[in-house]
Structures are given as C-alpha cells and as structure tokens.
Amino acid sequence: MDIQENIVNKVAESGLITIDLAKYAPTEPIVVYDIKDNLFHGLILKEKDFRTFIKEHDWSSYAGKHIGIVCTADAIVPTWAYMLLTNKLVEHALSVHFGDEAYVRQVLFEQELQQLDYSQYQNERIVVKGCGDIYIPESAFVSFTASLSKVAKSIMYGEPCSTVPVFKRKA
Numbered sequence: 741m742d743i744q745e746n747i748v749n750k751v752a753e754s755g756l757i758t759i760d761l762a763k764y765a766p767t768e769p770i771v772v773y774d775i776k777d778n779l780f781h782g783l784i785l786k787e788k789d790f791r792t793f794i795k796e797h798d799w800s801s802y803a804g805k806h807i808g809i810v811c812t813a814d815a816i817v818p819t820w821a822y823m824l825l826t827n828k829l830v831e832h833a834l835s836v837h838f839g840d841e842a843y844v845r846q847v848l849f850e851q852e853l854q855q856l857d858y859s860q861y862q863n864e865r866i867v868v869k870g871c872g873d874i875y876i877p878e879s880a881f882v883s884f885t886a887s888l889s890k891v892a893k894s895i896m897y898g899e900p901c902s903t904v905p906v907f908k909r910k911a
Contacts, residue, residue, distance in 0.1 A: 756900050758867045761884060762874040764852040768834055769805045770844050775821060776813035783813075785821050794824055799832045807833045808844040842877065849880040853887070863893045868906075870898045 778793060780786050807829050811817045822838060829836045837844045866888060868881065881897075888895055889907045896903035 756865050756867050756896075757861065758869055758900060759884075760869040760872060761849075761853075761876045761880050762869075762872045764849060764856075764880070765874050765876065766806060766845060766848040766852075770808065770841050770848075771802065771805045772808045772810055772841050772844075773802075773825065773829070775809065775811040775817055775825070776815070778821075779811075779813055779815055779817075783815055785815070785817055790821060790824065794828050797828075799828055802829055802832045805833055806844050806848060807836045808839050808841055809836065810838075810840050845875075846877045846879045849877060850883055853880060853883050856887070858887050858891050861888060862891045863909075864891075865894045865896075866892045867896045867898065867900050867903055 775785070776782065778785060778790055780789065809822055809825055809829075826836050835844075835848070837847055839847075868884065868888075885895060885906065892907065893909050894905070895907040897906050898904050
C-alpha cells in the first residue's frame with residue numbers, strides 16, 4: 741500500500757501577512773522615578789532641599805533608559821518640581837515622561853506605530869498576532885488598527901490558523 745500525499749501549507753498560500761506588534765516594543769529599560777522619596781515627612785517638597793538633591797545626585801544611572809516621573813504619595817507636588825527633575829533627566833535619559841511604566845510603554849509604542857509606512861499594507865489581508873511573550877498594551881492594538889484599516893483589505897486578530905475577523909473592506 742503506497743499512499744503519497746503532498747502536504748500543502750494553506751496558511752502560507754493564503755496571502756495573509758502576519759504582523760507581531762511585539763517587534764515595535766521598546767527594547768531599552770523603562771525606569772520610574774517617584775518624587776515621594778524627595779518629600780519632607782512624606783508630605784511637602786522643600787524647594788531648597790530639592791534643588792540641592794538635583795544638583796548633587798548622580799543622574800548617570802538613567803543613561804540609555806526611558807524615564808517615567810510619578811508621585812505615589814498623597815501630596816501636592818508643585819509643577820516646577822517635575823520641570824526641574826525633567827530638565828536634569830533629559831541630559832541622560834532617552835526620553836522623559838510624566839506617568840508610570842505602563843503609560844511610558846504606551847507612549848513608546850504609539851511613537852513607533854506612528855512612524856510606520858502603512859501604505860505597504862495597501863489592499864493586503866493582515867493578521868495581527870495576538871499572543872506572545874511581550875506585553876503589548878491594548879492602546880497599541882487600537883492605534884495600529886485605526887491606521888491599518890485605512891489601507892488594508894482585511895484585518896484579523898489571532899493566529900493564521902484561528903483568527904477573529906476585525907475589518908473587511910467592502911468592494
């Protein structure tokens with residue numbers, strides 16, 4: 741009994757383009773600076789002490805990193821404090837943002853996705869990969885879909901063998 745069949749990869753022949761948004765994830769570290777550590781008794785920020793700290797602190801450890809500035813204490817922090825801190829951090833960091841790590845990651849994804857040339861996906865059938873090892877904020881999927889739906893023929897979410905239809909251009 742001699743049975744020979746050709747195995748056909750229907751996914752490869754389907755013309756689907758799979759895009760993994762993880763490749764647009766920030767690769768550099770994200771560090772959060774919490775101003776609460778500069779508060780006097782955890783309540784107020786003394787301008788003189790804060791200026792001294794900014795002048796004397798070794799900021800080189802922030803080189804090559806994206807920085808988020810927050811204050812997790814229940815305190816009123818004057819706007820100038822964030823400005824002074826930012827002014828010092830921009831000398832060393834890749835970028836400085838007001839917000840926690842999740843917010844900084846969201847902003848960095850947004851910046852990467854805005855730089856994409858979406859015209860390369862004109863009239864293409866796209867599958868946006870849904871699972872992976874790197875966390876991708878939902879905002880990245882929203883931004884990517886908003887831009888992609890202007891040019892793509894169809895957009896699906898998941899894996900090529902099991903997708904959820906998201907968008908199909910009407911003829």
